[in-house]
Amino acid sequence: MTPDAGTEQADQVAQTGAEESLETPLAERVEAILLIVDEPLSLVALAAAVHAPVPAVRQTLETLVADYDGRGSGxxxxxxxxxxxxxxxLYVREDHDDLIAEFVGGQAPARLSQAALETLAVIxxxxxxxRGQVASIRAVNVDSVVRTLLARGxxxxxxxxxxxxxxxxxxxxxxxxxxxxxxxDELPPISPLLDDGADGFDEGVIR
Structure with missing residues (x-):
């Protein structure tokens, strides 16, 4: 197979994958992305993620808001x-804050992992x-760790x-x-180690 033929085949595979993903209803694609983000996602970024025009995504968001608020049939x-x-x-409704706090507080306590300790120290x-700045300092993805620390209060x-x-x-x-x-402010001073924002955290300052 020639290089040109290989490139053409790869492009065809990528195009086929994109076409197959677009067969999924737009509302489902939008919900799938919103379920995994830890920070608000702009309309433009969301449209790019679901491979759809911005106006269509905006309309879908308005429909989902109404649906979740019970203004539809459900x-x-x-x-x-x-x-x-x-x-x-996506956010839990404020009406359920007490319920969530009770649930989280009732979970069996567990020791934090080394990754969680280091992330907590950075914060x-x-x-x-x-979260992006923490990930940059630790040079690893911290999404799940941040969720754990949030859940632990x-x-x-x-x-x-x-x-x-x-x-x-x-x-x-x-x-x-x-x-x-x-x-x-009573934490041990480590300001001399913060010149590049990376040193001083790998050893897990908080135990």
């Missing part, structure tokens, strides 16, 4: 779709910090960046209680 859902900081993301010393979402929509994270009072300190 009941209201326990979650909602909101636009925050210029991006879209503690660099807060407010986005050790970190919280502070605010969404007004320009990018990225969520900024910080530590909670619960973490202070676990560490036996009154303020995050």
């Amino acid at each position: 009941p209201r859902r326990g979650f909602e779709l909101r636009e925050v900081g210029g991006g879209w993301r 503690a010393y660099k807060q407010p910090v986005t 050790l970190i919280t979402e502070l605010f969404a960046d007004s320009e990018t929509g990225a969520i900024n994270y910080g530590t909670t009072d619960q973490l202070l209680e676990h560490l036996g300190i009154n303020s995050i």
Whole structure:
């Protein structure tokens, strides 16, 4: 097979895969992406992810919002779709905050992994910090670790960046209680190690 023939075959496979994915209803593709994002996704980025025009995705989002709110033929859902900081993301409804807190608090305590400890240390010393910035410092994907820390109540979402929509994270009072300190300022100083934002975290400062 010649190089040109190989390239042509690869292009045909890629095109076939894209065409097959587009056979799935747009609403399903949008929901699939929204279920896995940890930060609000812009309309343009979402449209690119589902291979659909921006106007069509915007209309789909409006339809999903109405559906989740019970304005369609079905009941209201326990979650909602909101636009925050210029991006879209699924959230648990505030009505269920107490239920979620009770569920999370009732889970059997487990020791944090080394990866979770290191990620928690980065957030503690660099807060407010986005998930992308934490991933850059640790040079690994931290999506699942951040979800674990959120579920354990050790970190919280502070605010969404007004320009990018990225969520900024910080530590909670619960973490202070676990560490036996009154303020995050009581953590051991490591400022000399923060010149490049990477040193000082691999050893898991918080135990």
